[in-house]
Amino acid sequence: xxxxxxxxxxxxxxxxxxxxxxxxxxxxxxxxxxxxxxxxxxxxxxxxxxxxxxxxxxxxxxxxxxxxxxxxxxxxxxxxxxxxxxxxxxxxxxxxxxxxxxxxxxxxxxxxxxxxxxxxxxxxxxxxxxxxxxxxxxxxxxxxxxxxxxxxxxxxxxxxxxxxxxxxxxxxxxxxxxxxxxxxxxxxxxxxxxxxxxxxxxxxxxxxxxxxxxxxxxxxxxxxxxxxxxxxxxxxxxxxxxxxxxxxxxxxxxxxxxxxxxxxxxxxxxxxxxxxxxxxxxxxxxxxxxxxxxxxxxxxxxxxxxxxxxxxxxxxxxxxxxxxxxxxxxxxxxxxxxxxxxxxx
Numbered sequence: 001x002x003x004x005x006x007x008x009x010x011x012x013x014x015x016x017x018x019x020x021x022x023x024x025x026x027x028x029x030x031x032x033x034x035x036x037x038x039x040x041x042x043x044x045x046x047x048x049x050x051x052x053x054x055x056x057x058x059x060x061x062x063x064x065x066x067x068x069x070x071x072x073x074x075x076x077x078x079x080x081x082x083x084x085x086x087x088x089x090x091x092x093x094x095x096x097x098x099x100x101x102x103x104x105x106x107x108x109x110x111x112x113x114x115x116x117x118x119x120x121x122x123x124x125x126x127x128x129x130x131x132x133x134x135x136x137x138x139x140x141x142x143x144x145x146x147x148x149x150x151x152x153x154x155x156x157x158x159x160x161x162x163x164x165x166x167x168x169x170x171x172x173x174x175x176x177x178x179x180x181x182x183x184x185x186x187x188x189x190x191x192x193x194x195x196x197x198x199x200x201x202x203x204x205x206x207x208x209x210x211x212x213x214x215x216x217x218x219x220x221x222x223x224x225x226x227x228x229x230x231x232x233x234x235x236x237x238x239x240x241x242x243x244x245x246x247x248x249x250x251x252x253x254x255x256x257x258x259x260x261x262x263x264x265x266x267x268x269x270x271x272x273x274x275x276x277x278x279x280x281x282x283x284x285x286x287x288x289x290x291x292x293x294x295x296x297x298x299x300x301x302x303x304x305x306x307x308x309x310x311x312x313x314x315x316x317x318x319x320x321x322x323x324x325x326x327x328x329x330x331x332x333x334x335x336x337x338x339x340x341x342x343x344x345x
Contacts, residue, residue: 026191026200027152027163029106029128033058034076034084036318036330040305041268042282043320044224047209048268049173049180052334053090056100056134059184059209060146061169063100063136068092069337072102076330081109088132100134100148113157124157134167144171156195165189165202178213205229221269226286233263233286263289268303276309280318291323298324305330312339 033039035054046059051066054074067090075085088102108126115121129152136146148167154160169184184207191199206229211222227233234255255263268282281304288301298321305318318330 025203026161027128027130027154027165027187028203029084030104030130030150030152030165030187031203031205032076032078032084032106034074034086034104034330034332035072036074036076036305036316036332037280037307039076039320039328039330040280040282040303040316040318041222041270042224042266042284042303043287044207044226044266044284045209045211045222045268045282046169046184046207046224047171047180047182047211048220048222048270049171049211049213050220050270053088053100054086054332054334056090056136056146057086057088057102057104057132059169059171059182059207060100060134060136060148060167061144061171061182061184063090063098063134063146064144065092065098067098067100070334071337072332072334074330074332076328078106078328079326083107083109097135097137100132102132102134104130104132111157126156128152128154130165136169141175142173144173145169146171150189152189154195159195160193161191161195162193163189163191163202178215180209180211182207182209184208218272218274219269220272222267224266224268225264226266227264232260234260235290259289262286277307279306280304287322293324296324300324312336 033043035057037052037054038045038058041048045055048055049062053067053070053072056063070090072088078084084106086102086104088100090098090100092098106128110123110125113121113124131151132148134146134148136144138144146169150165152163152165165187166189167186169182172181186205186207187202188204189202205227207224207226208228209222209224211220213220262285266284268280270278270280272278284301291300292298300321300323303318303320305316307314307316312335314334316332320328322328
């Protein structure tokens, strides 16, 4: 109980902090989701309580012993030559904890180097990496706590930066009702070595989640509340400026309470009729609000995906609609080492 009291106290003290959204801050690649099963559920699913190590990458309190031996490889084509991905492994130590190690990267491709006059002098590359170590432990039959540490390295041409971050999660389960509640503090840390002498803040975020699986249906739904450390997620959008047709005056873009609340909400659901197949769909209200166009309908904010087990390997694929101009494709391979060991025996 002392731990829970301290955690809740930190949460309430953090409400006044400003979240690093909209491309502000440093190491924003930490928030880019490449795992297709997570992306298909709206991009954030911190309480989705399934035995898949990819959910534990985004909330260490989701780590559990049923994931022992799992290896996951994720990849996403982000835009043009930009690619991102993850690799991770889970190992359970009886009566100690469940551990996860992994690596996340984002490769920005090759760029043409030029001076202020536009004279080219060659090319350079840029990339970001994070090395992950996570662990979770059950406190009792209902409570689980998880911690993930991240060593971060960023290379932009000749500039290098190092930093560290930590994710702290706690999960509460009601097994008889198949409910899971979670609270997550992401990217607590600092930039140790800056690019050019100016340290920047990390993309700190508070999330909370709820999920439930039906008793007599192969169906699980989830709700994630994002950016809880910052209530007002609105911003001035010059492309969304509208004028009164009678007076010609600019109309106020201020959001009402309902619109403000929805920008914190991500919803998703997964239909899994067997262990070998699932289909999922999700929706991010904030992505929809920020990426919609007034002159054209789009499905921005919507994501969907499916997974299939082939020869002891789970293949997952997802599409997330970012804007009317394009979508992201996600693919992953997940397999259990114990399945191959049993086959050999």
